[in-house]
Amino acid sequence: MxxxxxxxxxxxxxxxGGGLPRGRPTLICGGAGCGKTLVAxxxxxxxxxxxxxxGVFVAxxxxxxxxxxxxxxxxxxxxxxxxxxxxxxxxxxVERSEIEETGEYDLEGLFVRLGHAVDAIGAKRIVxxxxxxxxxxxxxxxxxxxxxxxxxxxxxxxxxxxIITGERGEGQLTRHGLEEYVSDCVIxxxxxxxxxxxxxxxxxxxxxGAAHGTNEYPFLIDEGGISVLPITSLGLDHEVSNExxxxxxxxxxxxxxxxxxxxxSVLVTGTAGVGKTSIAAHFADAACARGxxxxxxxxxxxxxxIIRNMRSIGLDLGRWxxxxxxxxxASRPSLHGLEAHLTTLHKAVGDFQPAxxxxxxxxxxFSGGNESLVKSMLMRFLDYLKGKxxxxxxxxxxxxxxxxxxxxxxxxxxxTWLLLRVIEGSGERNRGLYVLKSRGMAHxxxxxxxxxxxxxxxxxDVITSPSGFLTGTARRARxxxxxxxxxxxxxxxAGKERELARRAEALEATxxxxxxxxxxxxxxxxxxxSQEHLREDSLTRDxxxxxxxxxxxxxxxxxVAGEEEPEAGADRPDRGRA
Numbered sequence: 001m002x003x004x005x006x007x008x009x010x011x012x013x014x015x016x017g018g019g020l021p022r023g024r025p026t027l028i029c030g031g032a033g034c035g036k037t038l039v040a041x042x043x044x045x046x047x048x049x050x051x052x053x054x055g056v057f058v059a060x061x062x063x064x065x066x067x068x069x070x071x072x073x074x075x076x077x078x079x080x081x082x083x084x085x086x087x088x089x090x091x092x093x094v095e096r097s098e099i100e101e102t103g104e105y106d107l108e109g110l111f112v113r114l115g116h117a118v119d120a121i122g123a124k125r126i127v128x129x130x131x132x133x134x135x136x137x138x139x140x141x142x143x144x145x146x147x148x149x150x151x152x153x154x155x156x157x158x159x160x161x162x163i164i165t166g167e168r169g170e171g172q173l174t175r176h177g178l179e180e181y182v183s184d185c186v187i188x189x190x191x192x193x194x195x196x197x198x199x200x201x202x203x204x205x206x207x208x209g210a211a212h213g214t215n216e217y218p219f220l221i222d223e224g225g226i227s228v229l230p231i232t233s234l235g236l237d238h239e240v241s242n243e244x245x246x247x248x249x250x251x252x253x254x255x256x257x258x259x260x261x262x263x264x265s266v267l268v269t270g271t272a273g274v275g276k277t278s279i280a281a282h283f284a285d286a287a288c289a290r291g292x293x294x295x296x297x298x299x300x301x302x303x304x305x306i307i308r309n310m311r312s313i314g315l316d317l318g319r320w321x322x323x324x325x326x327x328x329x330a331s332r333p334s335l336h337g338l339e340a341h342l343t344t345l346h347k348a349v350g351d352f353q354p355a356x357x358x359x360x361x362x363x364x365x366f367s368g369g370n371e372s373l374v375k376s377m378l379m380r381f382l383d384y385l386k387g388k389x390x391x392x393x394x395x396x397x398x399x400x401x402x403x404x405x406x407x408x409x410x411x412x413x414x415x416t417w418l419l420l421r422v423i424e425g426s427g428e429r430n431r432g433l434y435v436l437k438s439r440g441m442a443h444x445x446x447x448x449x450x451x452x453x454x455x456x457x458x459x460x461d462v463i464t465s466p467s468g469f470l471t472g473t474a475r476r477a478r479x480x481x482x483x484x485x486x487x488x489x490x491x492x493x494a495g496k497e498r499e500l501a502r503r504a505e506a507l508e509a510t511x512x513x514x515x516x517x518x519x520x521x522x523x524x525x526x527x528x529x530s531q532e533h534l535r536e537d538s539l540t541r542d543x544x545x546x547x548x549x550x551x552x553x554x555x556x557x558x559x560v561a562g563e564e565e566p567e568a569g570a571d572r573p574d575r576g577r578a
Contacts, residue, residue: 002210005053005125005161008046009039010350011228015213016204021184024208025152025162027131030189034200035221036165038074039189040127041067042225043163045076047125048086053161055125056088056117060133064089074225085121090114111154118158126155130165152183184208190216199340202228220343229343229380238263238386245356245391248286249279251459252418255435255444260416262355263389264439265382267411269396270420274431275450276395277301278457279418280358281310281317283393288320292355295348296328299364303328314455327352333364338377341365345381349390357385361395362410378410415439420450423462433459 004018013019020026020043028036044055059067067089068078081087090113118126131148155162164183186205191198201216219228244259253259260266266283268276284294298306306328307318320326329348333341349357365374378394385392394414411417417436422429431450435443448459 004210005047006051007039007043008050009042009226009228011217011219012039012202012226015202015217015228016185016207017210017212020161020163021207021210022161023156023159024184025155025164026185026187027164027166027183028187028189029166029168031168031191034189034191035219035226036189037062037067037129038071038221039187039226040129040163040165041071041076042074044087044125044127045071045078045081048081053124054086054088054121055127056090056114056121056123057127057129058114058117059089059091059129060093061130063091074223076225088117088121088123090117110151114154115158118160124159124161126160126162128162128164130167132167199338218340218343220340220347222347227343227347229346238383239389241389246286247279248282248284248289249457249459251448252279252433252457255446255448255459256416256438257441257443260391260438261440262391263386264391264415265386265413266391266393266416266418267396267414268393268418268420269398269411271398271422274420274422275452275457276397276420277306277360278310278313278452279420280360280393280395281306281313281315282457283356284326284358285310285315285317285320287356287391288317288323288325291325293324293352294320294326294356294358295352295354296326296358296360297345297348298328298330298360299333300361302330306330312454313452313457327354338365338373342377342381346384349385349388354390356391356393358393359395361397363397375410379413382413411436423449432462 003022004013004016004020005022006013006019007016028039030036041057044057047053047055057067062070064078064082071078078087078089082089092110092113114126117123128151152162152164168188183206185207188203188205190201190203192201193199200219200221202219203216204212204214217228219226241262243262244257245262246253246259247256268279270276280296284296287294296306301309303321307321310317317326321328327348335341362374362378365377382392394410396410414437416438419434419436421432421434423432424430431452433448433450435445437443447462449462451458451460
């Protein structure tokens with residue numbers, strides 16, 4: 001692999017595949033105020049503090065005290081670095097009147113001075129700022145090219161990783177048009193103004209022997225120094241999650257089958273006043289309630305105003321800002337250019353490490369660029385968030401017209417698209433919510449009426465009629481009528497149930513009476529039957545006793561006075577005998 005020296009500048013090393021070519025010169029060119037000196041100084045400071053590589057800064061325009069003061073606001077303590085032999089600053093004063101251009105002119109004196117500074121601290125890095133001042137007296141292109149080659153050759157011989165700064169020329173990268181040809185790496189900085197908004201951009205023009213990014217990359221200069229936004233657009237190879245994230249609105253979660261996927265993108269569109277910010281606030285409140293950080297970018301309202309307004313629907317976002325779970329960044333889109341905004345967004349996400357990012361609304365970026373630039377910016381930021389697994393919610397303001405259309409055409413980039421729409425009827429303006437799409441989940445295809453209440457957002461079923469949707473008072477009137485009809489049906493049913501119960505009770509009473517009468521009759525019949533059985537038994541015993549008596553009299557041979565006649569057929573004694 002081609003040896004590289006890391007600059008330590010956020011994003012720049014990624015663009016360059018690891019850093020500047022080690023032991024070779026790099027040319028940084030650009031117009032006044034684009035950040036050449038700052039990039040070079042940060043390269044040296046990071047080398048001294050992070051990579052243990054001391055450096056020498058050779059200045060032809062600014063003195064050491066001036067440089068120290070200029071970069072102090074960025075947190076660079078050059079005095080301390082110089083005292084610890086990590087950095088050396090050498091101001092070389094060049095007067096054009098003192099220079100004669102002759103065939104014998106060379107830079108030996110400068111090489112001796114540079115060599116002494118390098119050896120004094122054991123430098124591995126060096127910056128020459130700027131080459132135009134050093135060669136300002138040369139008009140002969142041949143001599144200029146030869147001396148440039150000598151300078152760059154000397155730097156390579158010493159094995160120094162060098163940055164040489166140069167001013168942009170007319171129609172060419174540098175004023176002389178030669179430096180870029182003798183440099184191994186060329187970085188062009190640009191500070192442009194479009195639509196009254198300034199933007200700084202960086203491009204790697206060439207890098208000998210190594211692959212590198214070739215696009216223009218925005219960069220930002222802030223209190224932490226230079227930060228480059230390295231990603232024009234990430235690939236579509238980011239990881240995905242099957243975890244569902246609640247939206248904070250239970251009926252909406254039900255419509256989405258349990259919430260949105262973590263790391264997905266959600267687009268909420270609608271006209272002014274339909275409740276887009278309220279939905280975003282619910283997302284933020286739910287995330288903070290789970291202990292997750294939320295970064296809320298507002299481009300229309302101040303943080304205090306958002307917190308106050310959300311209290312009217314029962315959401316207290318202030319408690320989350322106090323606990324450090326919610327951070328609200330508020331700025332007008334006209335404050336920066338699109339690329340500067342994009343860089344700011346990246347930096348804020350990197351510093352805060354949120355689980356949810358809200359942009360409200362993204363349509364305000366139209367004030368800083370045309371449609372293609374805004375879409376490109378949002379695509380880059382969205383890819384950046386997906387690569388980090390951060391859930392994103394973008395609010396977009398739409399005008400009257402086709403409902404399935406966004407002003408910037410970014411809906412195709414989003415995983416879930418929620419549409420808030422005004423539904424007019426019965427002299428009222430009410431709100432409806434649609435789920436136009438939600439990738440990877442079975443979502444509801446029905447319309448819900450969107451209500452803002454003192455306890456948050458609520459979604460209720462709309463009622464259809466031949467004339468369309470019934471919402472607001474028309475829906476409540478229909479619901480009241482349906483409730484009255486239901487009550488009447490319940491009362492009618494209850495009356496029928498009472499009548500059935502009465503008849504059942506009468507039937508049971510009749511059955512009980514008949515059963516009682518039956519028991520009486522049964523008892524009487526059983527008594528009569530029992531008496532009859534007793535009588536029969538008595539007669540049977542009497543007859544048996546009588547028969548027994550009669551058989552006894554026959555054995556005595558004579559009758560007894562008053563004795564009853566024997567029954568017919570019974571044997572009688574022979575009266576003819578004596």
